Amino acid sequence: MTLKKGSFIIEELENVQINIGKVGAKEEEIPEGPTPRPEIIGLRNWDNCIIDRYNPVYTPTADTCDYCTYGKCDLTGNKEGACGIDLEGQSARQALLISIMGSACHSAHGRHLLNYLIKKYGEDFPIDVGPSNLKAPLTETIMGITPKTIGDFIPVLEYVEEQLTQLIAATNTGQEGSSRDFESKALHAGMLDLLGMEVADIIQISCLGFPKSDEKAPLAEIGMGILDPKKPVVICVGHNIAAPAYILDFMDKNGQFDKIEIAGLCCTAHDMTRYNKTAKIIGSMSKELKYIRSGIPDVLVTDEQCVRADILKEAQKLHIPVIATNEKIMYGLPDRTNDSVDAIIEDLVSGKQQGVLLLDFEKVGELVPKLAMKMGPIRKAKGLTALPDDKEFKLLVAKCTKCLQCTKDCPQSLPISDAMAAAVNGDLSLFEILHDKCVGCGRCDYSCPSGIPVLNVIEKASQRVIREEKGKMRIGRGQIGDPEIREEGRNLVLGTTPGVLAFVGCGNYPDGTKDVYDIVEEMIQRSYIIISSGCSAMDIGMFKDKDGKTLYERYPGRFVKGNLLNTGSCVSNAHIAATTIKVASIFAGRKTKGNWEEIADYVLNRVGAVGIAWGAYSQKAFAIGTGCNRLGIPVVVGPHGTKYRRAFIGKPYKKENWNVLDGRDGSVVNVEPAPEHLMITAETKNEVMPLLAKLCFRPSDNSLGRAIKLTHYIELSEKYMKKLPDDWHIYVRSEADLPVAKREPLMKLLEEKGWKIDWEKKKIIEGPLRKVDVSFQPTNVSRLCKEAKK
Amino acid sequence: MTPKASGKQEEKIIDTTRQAVPFNTGNIPGPKMARAVMPAISGKMLAKAKRPILIVGSEIDDPDVLERVVALGKAGIQIASVGDSYKYLGDKGLDAHYVNMHALASYLCDPEWPGLDGKGGYDLVVFFGITYYYASQAISALKNFSRMKVISIDKYYHPNADMSFGNLRKDVFIEALDEVIEQLPNKNSR
Known part of the structure; x- marks a missing residue:
């Protein structure tokens, strides 16, 4: 007999109940490491x-605080409120709260999955993420254990x-009350966010058969134009694969993939394709309202995160x-978890109920395809859509008084x-451009004093481009495997690969989706x-070249x-x-645990490595960025x-902020500002490209690596900003750091700046902040210096 | 009746104090919001400043607007060119420097910042032509964490500035910029 976790009663021993916790529990691993x-x-x-180096810069959206009943307090000009907090402290507190919200969101997602997967597969189900020994790097580094x-x-x-x-x-x-300590706490919350995400994704990769470090994961279809609207259409919205997996299983078992179209919106879509490559992707949250109003979906299934609050109303x-x-x-919906599938379907088809809360995934799996098969013909016969017909469209656009209220909102x-x-003059091209730039929030509908349903008008006018909106996205691969790190780690640390750019986050782009692709x-x-993930990974796949x-x-x-x-969805x-x-562990042999x-x-x-969240909108994105910052990754x-x-x-003009220690002897070395910032914004895509290149500089770059990075920084600045960067020379430590193709003209410019050049030997004699030292071991932690260790 | 209109019926009346409500409807920061001003006031303050800085951003690509940026630059005002605006200014012979707007907001709050040219800090910030919400957020740092005077001469009402025009039509905006330039002692360098 195998003992399992739970409670049981032994016959003949009345009133005796034995509770068993962890059965045959392994000896709990003792956490290792300094922290x-x-x-x-x-x-x-x-x-x-x-x-100290990367000063928190606060840009409040409100100069008041209304968190307690002392307020509202006016904190304008960094005044203190009734409780004693000033605007700097309040802004830092808000940074902490945003970071907590995002972290809680991912971690609660992980908790939901963990409870569900343990119930289904048992606690002893092994972790399998692909060909790696370091299977849970964040868990090891933070917790000091190897799961x-x-x-x-x-x-x-x-x-x-x-x-x-x-x-x-x-x-x-x-x-x-201290802004510094609020920020330390915000960084802590960001780190917890990374940990919660790692748990969520590792367990779903391990249990649900997702690609495991698969560089050749298949391609999935993506776009608003990919589904056949004549078939019943199921759309799953959110981030949590648990329920959609049952729907996909039921459809697979019953051979329904050619009868029903099923696709996802936002990160659920990622994980649906990782679970079953037959699933399709509509796109990011920006497409949510647009797609619902198209009338194409016959059933909407929601789980969690990035689901519009008005989805039921719409x-x-x-x-x-x-x-x-x-x-x-839950939207206030009736809990029908304990009711029969047929009864629920009857109430939904008849319109007696507009939606239900259904927490039994087996039932969700059975109900949704059956419901779609019934709703599809009914809805399509009625031709239900929020979009105006051609005649209505003409009347609506003619109603516009150019008051600009929609633009203001x-x-x-x-x-x-x-x-x-x-x-009005029959030219729809401007609307077609707006379709890509529009984030689909629908605020314009509320603002129009003439009652024009603006978003519907934009979408109606853009039907031609929407029909052509068909792209491809490589399904989320999961982790980067250890063998790949072994192959590439050296190039990254020495700089001969110019950098890793991680495109993450949401679709609140300043000038449309195309920017990310560009x-x-x-x-x-x-x-x-x-590397990409989440909505950015989707949007990258939305555009095609001339072929x-x-x-x-x-x-x-x-x-x-x-x-x-x-890599996959948000949690990836x-x-x-x-x-x-x-890279630190496998390439450099650093101990990870704790x-x-x-x-x-x-x-x-x-x-x-640099993260870029060009369209970040959510608290989750901020938490991810803050977690990356604590790990030393600029965003x-x-x-x-x-x-x-x-x-x-960072403040590059404060030289004292850019001191590091040389790990060999603990000596202080004043280095170039690299990376210059840890979290910063840019106004346009033209500005962001050279900025990304610059943020890839690291003090450890060897000369070849620095020359490569400098080449891109200079070229991108010249191409998109029409100028040589003002600070390029700061990153030059010797003539070998200069881009080969431009070495001589750049040396002439250095001479004009007062640097001494030996033109015969073509060498820099004087000028750089420091010399190149291939053995240099830059560190900001004194205990890591050899002298300190003695 | 505006001061300029007084006794000059033939001149077009420019009133930049109308529509002084945040351009983005929800952008209401708190009890202190910019005073709506006429262009002559902004121009005189700019003229009187010992070391002003003009910040311009990605929205100066309009030829009419660009012409006014160049005029202000040629009148001797140093330009902080944020976003990708430098590509419009680099060949105009101006004292223009690229800087990231977010970083600039941070530097302007720091009394130790040596300025874009290493010659010290500034006593007046004037700006226009930057993505509205981006500028609004960036200058909220100056409003709350510096003693810097900030004047918006943009076509949008910017509540986080000390002084701002109201929301303007393009033609009024261009005329307002001309009136600002008119106040500058070196305006004829255009």
């Missing part, structure tokens, strides 16, 4: 090291949850039943009235390694220079951050990122 399971104070010194089974993640999430509770407590009125108008499958989003300030005027295309042609090929079809998916990788962001840990500070110090000084956000209210910006 295993760090509490709030555990990495405070490291945080202060970051904050082997999914049950080993139980204490990991317990740690995250406990720490998040402590952090939330610190935001109450009368708790923390669906009701078009008689699209909503099946809510997660407690986090639009997050992108789009010139909607110009498009209305052109459409940036990726430019940088991948320059041999940067491009009709997407970037995923043009570039392979291995972790080597000039490749394009997609953990693997991007974890890649830098793998050793965050040393690893982050290594990453900051030696690994040329660039689009202009909307200023609304996060806090950035980490």
